[in-house]
Amino acid sequence: MTKNNKIQLFVKEDLADVVRIENKCHFTPWTKKIFIDSYNAKNLFKVLKSENDIIGYYVILFSADECELLNITIKPGQQKKGFGNQILQDIFSECRKVNIINIFLEVRKSNLSAIRLYEKNGFNEIGIRNNYYQNNCGKEDAILMGLAL
């Protein structure tokens, strides 16, 4: 992990790179419109950068004392270097600022590296949505995870 990376609020100039990374990283990627709508809906949208290069990003939704992790992505080639962990620490810090009690997320059952990252950071499985996501073979379950801050 480089020392001079920083996590900043998303600005519209980041959008093209974010969408490019999103398309490489997800089976059903968010569209440009979803990112714009999500930004306009006042979700917290932050980008991890090294110099001007985008390494990853996240989008979270605050609702009363709960937070939902809507998107977390590290670009290919920069995964497994601790950046996902760095982003999660930033999310925890933002949540504490607004007195969030619980954080929730959904993850594909097959996404073992994401599940491991979440478990290492204290998330537990709290439910399953059967056949929730599409995949190459048809459908797969979503695992709901939660963390009490």
Ligand SMILES: CC(C)(COP(=O)(O)OP(=O)(O)OC[C@H]1O[C@@H](n2cnc3c(N)ncnc32)[C@H](O)[C@@H]1OP(=O)(O)O)[C@@H](O)C(=O)NCCC(=O)NCCS
């Ligand atoms: C899931 C995702 C966000 C994880 O981000 P990441 O930056 O790879 O995560 P981290 O590097 O912080 O941790 C992941 C692994 O790297 C390991 N790691 C951390 N620092 C490391 C280092 N310096 N050297 C080698 N490995 C390291 C961690 O131990 C962990 O390993 P493990 O999975 O074997 O336990 C990323 O893989 C991603 O964007 N995937 C595509 C999109 C996606 O699936 N998003 C989540 C949807 S719910």
